[in-house]
Amino acid sequence: MITFKEIQKKELSNLSFLIEDEKYYAHTSNKKQPETLKEHLQLVEKYFLNIIETNKLEAIIDTIINQVIVSFKMNEQLNSYIKTLFYDAIIYHDFGKINHSFQQKEGIDNFNKNIIKRKHKESSNHSSISAYLFLIHHFKQSEKLLLDEKGEAVIDFLITCFSFPIYKHHSSYLSQIDSNFAYSQENIEYLKDFLTEFKFDISNEEIEDLQSLVSDMETAFLRVRELGFSIDFFPFFTLLKLNYSLLTASDYYATSEYMSDLKFSTEEDFGLLTEEIKQRIYKHFVNNKETSYNGELIKNPKQYLSVDIDNLKEKSPENLNFLRQKLGAEVLTNIEKYKDERIFYIEAPTGGGKTNMSMIAIYKMLKLHPEINKIFYVFPFTTLITQTAKAIKETLGLTEQEVTQVHSKAGFQTKDTGSNEQDAKYGNERRNQIDNLFINYPLTLLTHIKFFDILKSNKKDTNYILHRLANSIVIIDELQAYSPEHWDKIKFYISKYAELFNIHFIIMSATLPKIDKIKMVFKVDFEHLIPKAKKYLTNPNFAKRVKVKSDLLEDKELDLSKLAEILLEKSKKYAQNRTDEYPNSVYTIIEFIFKKSASKFYDIIFKINENDDFFDEIFVLSGTIIEPRRKYIIEFLKDEQNRKKKILLITTQVVEAGVDIDMDLGFKNQSLIDSDEQLA
Template sequence: MSSCDFHLRSHPDKLLFRHLSNVGNKSSSTSEEKSLSLDKFGIDENTFSNIAYLVGICHDFGKGTEYFQSYLLETNPSIQRSLKNKKEYQHGLISAIFAYYILKMYIYPLNNKNILEYIPVIGYLIVKRHHGNLKDSEDEILELDEDTLEIIDLQIESLDTRELKTIYEELLDGYAISFDIDTFCNEYRSIAKDILKNRRKFIKLLKKEQFTGYYLITLTLYSILINSDKIDASSIDVSSEIEISPELVDKYKVEKGFQNNESIMNKVRNEIYEEVTESIEKLDLNKKIYSISVPTGSGKTLTSLSFALKLKARLRKEKRINSKIIYSLPFLSIIDQNYDAFEDVFKTVETSNPSEDVLLKHHHLADIFYRTQDDEEFEGLKSLFLIEGWNSEIIVTTFVQFFHTIVSNKNRSLRKFHTIANSIVILDEVQSIPHKYWLLLKQVIFGFAEYFNTYFIFVTATQPLIFDPEKKEIIELVKNKDKYFREFDRVKLEINLNPMNLDEFKETIESEIKEKPKKDFLVVLNTVKSSLNIFNHLNKLKLENTTYYYLSTNIIPKERLKKIKEIKEESDKRKIIVSTQLIEAGVDIDVDIVYRDFATIDSINQVAGRCNRNSSKPKRGEVKIVVLKDERKELHRYIYSSFLIDKTRDVLKESPSELYEKDLISLNNSYFRKVKDTSSEDESNKLLSYVNELKFKSLTSDFRLIDDKAGYEKIDVFVELDDKAVEIWKEYILLKSIKDPLKRKEKYLTIRKEFNEYLISVPKKDFSCEEPEDLNIGYVPFEQIKHYYNPETGFIFELKSTMMCD
């Protein structure tokens, strides 16, 4: 039987042989493109590539049954859907048993008792769940019970062994594997018993060793498989050699004339830039975790990009590593800001907009559009596929996207897991990572650095002690950081730890606003209720030559971003801004006076960065820390953990009541040292045990980068604020009439960006509008807007006794 006589299909329009060959080859070439350091695993790069190939050619073995073929060729959609749910028509488990069988034959002659011994079990786990989300490994293997094996009996009987024999003889040509399809069919129950026996040994090993490497190897192979599978199934593969000049930002700074500006701010920014970028030549490339710790507003965005581009060039030249640059930030409010800065670099130097395969923005409000340098354009599902695969040289994305990729069990998220290997990852504003996850993320990041040659750059003014510089776990690229903090003298901090209620605070701030009619004010509060209370009070003053702004997540994203843009623009009127803490990290605004309800040290430092940011004021900016309370407790208790607040109080009590910018670095260091030395690592240790024992489902259930401390059940609400929203909602409703799920999703993607711009998340108990049937979403119709949404302050809540957190 020759390959031209094949009839088994993997997809309606594709032969099974061709699909298995393509996925195996793509898996192999993907792994070969990576420079890995797997000596500790006893795996060389050629062996790893072969394992990826074998997993790829085995993953759809079970599609060779009569059951699957009849399902695939069924033309009646309702019958096909009913068949899909019957176990004998599914192919994952039988393919997983086959993958175990093939991998064991490949591994056995290598006579290696390290991780290689368990590659067949790992291959079983990967293939079994290649169409779903990963479960806990022990539970996954325990599903091999008698009832399940009786289903496999039926599938074995229905295999087209003649064609499968020919397929695998060709696919395994050149591999020292004595494959025989009849042997597999006769011995599959013994193979299943062997999997169960090795499970006990494997699980015992995982619990004993507590080694993160098993997790990283498993997810890398899983990621390579599902990415290769989806690429071949979709026939979408964009890959090209793209050169980005390491001097790109240098040229941009010259074009923009930054070097000629001799202000103190620009002088310091240029010194920091030169110190960081010049360090690249002497850098020990065996050290892979770096920090850039500089004051807010000192140009860290362009500095870190330039450093990454120069590191990328050096890695390519000396180690033949082609690195992506992944720039990750915690908040949507600054993603667009930093992306725009990167885009301006390309537009200024290259005199054209960068295509998406060069520079990509990935978050839920981003456009679903993808264009290559060759002007090939993709939209809808094809575009989404390329975006979610991070098929670009520079990716600007969120912490949620990044950290819920490296700590996940989700098929959709893990597809891009392997792209992080060999990448240069810039983590901006890392102080926002919850301290309870420090140890977990430290171990996973360290594993990427050590085994997958991934480089990490931690960027912030307030460097948390995730990695300890005293132990040389992280290399500071800014050797003169103390000097730079001393040179900046932009703000004075006044700390008042005596609690006051909102009425007392109103009197205080009203008095100062009236006394200083030319000063811009920013008031940052901890709860929605207090922020609305203060904004409404100040707004009613109707002071001359004053514009009032309110910012909170209960304002739809479209309006929120519009307000931030207006705040940043020059104006003859002074500005009074009342906000919840979303304003803190990175939002590039500049005011004279800041009031901040009590918060953790890193939050205080961040909000100080919004005060006299560009050193353009005749006097120091003033940052005033107050402690607000209601009838029950201090308002910060609704937001922050007692542990972090207590550490902040301890540090501030040891400090003068007036502080200056030069004092901030020691204040931050003291705070993070106290947090590290006295914090409980119980949460991280529990999650780390899930990582090390391959308990994927348990891990994802417990890991939440964004923790809703209030604990309210929330609902997404679409706010039909304007005529555009009315149009979008009509299109959204029409989606229900599209029966084909792929066509429905394709249509949704055409409106997703604009739809999300009108979406807010509110506590369900505060949403009294009737929910549209079957949509699982709240809806505020245009004609009822005045009852539920205020253009200035956003969603109208039933506040009463409730404290709502933002």
């Protein structure tokens, strides 16, 4: 297939089409000379090619185009022409700025009086004119392909669709193509005058024929529907979304360079996993003294795999830690065994160390696949994000400026450039804004809502990020939190994007829904990194870590006051009978489904404790607790110096979302079995 560099060199897509290009402006500034339209388009082209190269996107685009060819049953020789359409949608997007009304608005005092004023109904709009020019040019070019009737129908459809990102590149949403995207016969007559400003080799007679296609674009869609064979539109859907992502991103970067003197060119600028970062991850993961067990595992995984799990049934801290290492060894070896696959399951018992297993997988995948240059962690709850971010930075040796959190409670991520001068400060703030907009960070933690919006949404701000998902590792944690009604959709999107975008998915949970068993019209392979997960789940070191009693459920008259008395009594008894290294201490947790119940219980137990003075601290942890307070509570509970105290934690189900704390006694409201397992 033709390369983008080769397309750039061809006369078909160079920027010499515009006659007297120096008289048209793209942007103006009171601080510098106006930017000509040609200068802007060259800058957009530069950023487009740079993003393609640094993110290794060309092979991704080629793969999707080949899938489009198969979907539409086209001759594979057309792949180069489709790729040219993709490229030209980027280049043509601002051709309509030759509109004299736009020039007058943009240029102010610099407005070139020699620009011809043409009668039209576009006001200062330029996007629709750009789309028109693209359509006319490529309807003409497609005639050279000498296609049959079906081929013409498909190509006309593709050309029409590729004009839509141009038409909507300043809109907030790439909405559905409908009757609003149409040119009236009257306006087309006005628009054809713009063709005289370009070196298009089109006669007046040809223009009349081509304009009939522009004025009746609905026919292009109807002809495709009537082809008589089933079409998988998903590859083209992703190709069009990716084009929109790259067009708007390249335009944004180019405009920022002119307006704010901000330049992005390197892997570091675009927030990718550079070779230096990868080498640092390898070294830190193996040599980190705080997680020395990972280094032992990497050096000799066979020592853990050689021991049968049936020989580790005796409950002991030694066996528990060995089982965790054995789980990690299975992940490590199976990632390599199935290195050509892209969708993996990690099903492991609560307490098995899933987050650490995911980092073992990251370590191995980066070694096996040098093209991977970004990592995404996807969670259903923000509480999981903040805790996991800390563990990732400590385990992988990443800095604050290499990890970002994307959720409603996250602050604005900043990168320090070390300069305090006013101009530099403004530029730094602007750069930080761009980095946050495009998530220019090697490792990102985000919510599942945000992630799946990127996959399916046509919102411009969301779609900016789509191109960054290519060549990445995506870890989806706590899959059981997703509603079963969405499992088939999750499987569909995961499987499609894994293939088309070269995304390596790792799906994790302690209570994993078998979405791989959902029947689809196409085959999807999910590789289980822990094939005999049930043996771990039933091992006494995991299965019998917690003794469950349900006698309180039989008390029909149990209210919050009585529950408070029982909790206090049980906590006292546990502390008094304790014979380990923490005598006369207890960590008690009680979980409610509703925040209102948790608040009422806090009021009751607080008053009792004022007189009794048993608990040293009573904490409340719920979804409304602000992030600094939440962090303080978790760090307090994990601090070894506090382990000899008597602590009560009152919480809602937010604590189930991967909050890594060890408690002695637990009370919870009756809930789903999966929820009970998550708390345990």
